[in-house]
Amino acid sequence: MVSELEAEGFQFFEEAIWSSALQTSDLPLLRRFLDRNGYKNVSVSIVRPSDEKSARVVWLRYYREDGQCLVRDQQLSIPAESNHLRLVLGFRSESDLSKSPEKAIQVVSALRLIFGIAVARELILHSEFSALDQDRGPYSEVSFASPFDTQDINRWDTPPISDALIRDVPQEASFLLDKAVAQKFPQERFILMWLAFEACVHNLHGASGNGTKRQNYFINELGSEKANHEVFRLFKLRSEVFKEGSFSSSRMDDECWSLYYALQLVNLQDCPQRKALVLGYEAYIEKKQARDS
Structure with missing residues (x-):
């Protein structure tokens, strides 16, 4: 051959x-x-x-x-x-x-x-x-450790993370998130995480569609235009993937990380920990924008 x-x-x-x-x-x-x-x-x-x-x-x-x-x-x-x-x-x-x-x-x-x-x-x-070196090695499956494997455990104490209040995570979202974190490649992880995110948004109060619910939640309830803009950017990336089959981003691990932040926020009830996480997400967005500019 x-x-x-x-x-x-x-x-x-x-x-x-x-x-x-x-x-x-x-x-x-x-x-x-x-x-x-x-x-x-x-x-x-x-x-x-x-x-x-x-x-x-x-x-x-x-x-x-x-x-x-x-x-x-x-x-x-x-x-x-x-x-x-x-x-x-x-x-x-x-x-x-x-x-x-x-x-x-x-x-x-x-x-x-x-x-x-x-x-x-x-x-x-x-x-x-x-052709010059036909030594086949290592002979293995393909795998690596992602940022989700190497992240630090959240142990905040100002405010205490153990006092955080979480919503009932929809069964569909739990299933999708479980499959997402098991994936080896960030493109696969992003698709499943976005579906989990949509299931969680759909579970929010209100009779409007998910797009309006997302905007109302991040702008009106969380009070963060910056987070809403980032989630809308992720939505446009999702649209490229779902409608055009195109992964335009070269940093899909970063996109998954940002989506993980958004998933955390959409599943927290109104509590000091959620307010702290909003500030952390905004700081992450600013740092990412500065790096990419």
Whole structure:
């Protein structure tokens, strides 16, 4: 596979192995489809471990006694004779290779839409290598610690955070927020967090739509034009994602962090802690604007 791609000028490679229901006899269908649609830098094959010695690496996030978040690799055995689709993507430069996760997902999405979801069900292994150095390592899933993993625990005492009053968080919002914090990538997290935010806004008093409720809450109830403007900016980003399928922001982790602030505020009742959080959110917005200007 590498020699074929290398002959066409591809020097750097990403390898991704997905659990799959494909059979070897299906590969000509995939190859024809990929060729007809201009995917010239992709090679596909079926791989099955012959014994239990093959292992995948998953990343476990855990905390030390001092609260520091650490990430440790954990070896998990891959069942013998389990079926997998192997994708090898070729790139002409290291710069192109740095964008490989997005490209691999694009290829997998195309295959899923045409051949069915089971064509590539779960990412099992991922690695990068070059034509000059074919050492594939580390062989693992893709993961990292986000700002939500490394943030400090809120322990305010002026005013005491333990005296904060929270609304009943809607069941739908709780479910969405739980899924959001479990995501590996900020784009996925933002979508789920925004849906959770909308569910919480919908739960506010009033018969108007969510847009009017958001504005009334942040301007009239919280008294913060600055927070309302930031939430409206996040709404416009949400509209780009939902209506155009576009993530225009290059700092999606920051967008998630700002949305987290807004989620906190919309779920707090009128109490000193909410007033303190409004001031903290405004300070965060000012700092972010100064950095981005």
